[in-house]
Amino acid sequence: MNGTQWQGRWDPLRELQREVGRLFNGLDPFQPLRNVRQYPPVNVYDAGEGYILSAQLPGVAVEEVELTITGETLTMRGERKRPEGVKDDSYRRQERPVGRWSRTITLPDRVDSTQVSATFTNGILTVNLPKAENARPRHIAVNSGS
């Protein structure tokens, strides 16, 4: 056979172009920011008397979570361990995140750190943060000056 089809011919330049393109895509400085996803995801609610923070931490045991609070900053950290006795090559699919994690959340206002309570049910960590006395709205009675 003489003469291969031109479409199927290997073109080193085309290959190179593709490689360079891929390289530049990998160099995108904003790439890590584009799909930034903090772990664990946290929601904060204002329930009037206090704030409620909830975090999705499935598969984490109570004793594996460390919670500290100073002023307006709440820090939580822990580790989600890989299931024991499961070999890497036995995985057919692995989508769930594992590893060490930590989050620091700045609360909108001061909280009464002595009254903070936390519960952990069904993989959701809920932290109740009562607002500090001086952060709550106060009613001031207006006296008529008689």
Add this chain to the structure above:
Amino acid sequence: MKATHPSIRVTVGHQPPQAAAPGAFAEASPELQQAFTPPIDIHEGPDGLTLEADLPGATEANLIIQLEDNVLSLHARIEPPAPEGARTLHEEYHVGDYYRSFILSDEVDRERITAELRNGVLRLVLPKADRARARRIEIRS
């Protein structure tokens, strides 16, 4: 002889079984459009497959696991965590139901599938059917 392994096919994207399972999910179908796809792990052991799904907020009472024909589906209804009247200040995850479905191969023993829900993680054990398990045949003298 060809060795058979149990397999599980993960369907891509949302495919609420509107046609496949008209029974239990019929009235829930419009809501399923907003359901989230939970992340899963599947690993294979000598006795079969183990599937683990992250379902934070799910309870035994609001989780439905259904096996119809060869489609295994899980659907969890999630209650909002905040009390009523609370104002959302910051939201990194949306509160909503979870839905995901899988296609099981014939090598999975349907009768012996077990499920366990702990700390928001569902663990489904899908044992190999007897005929799919490697067997040693004793030769009697």
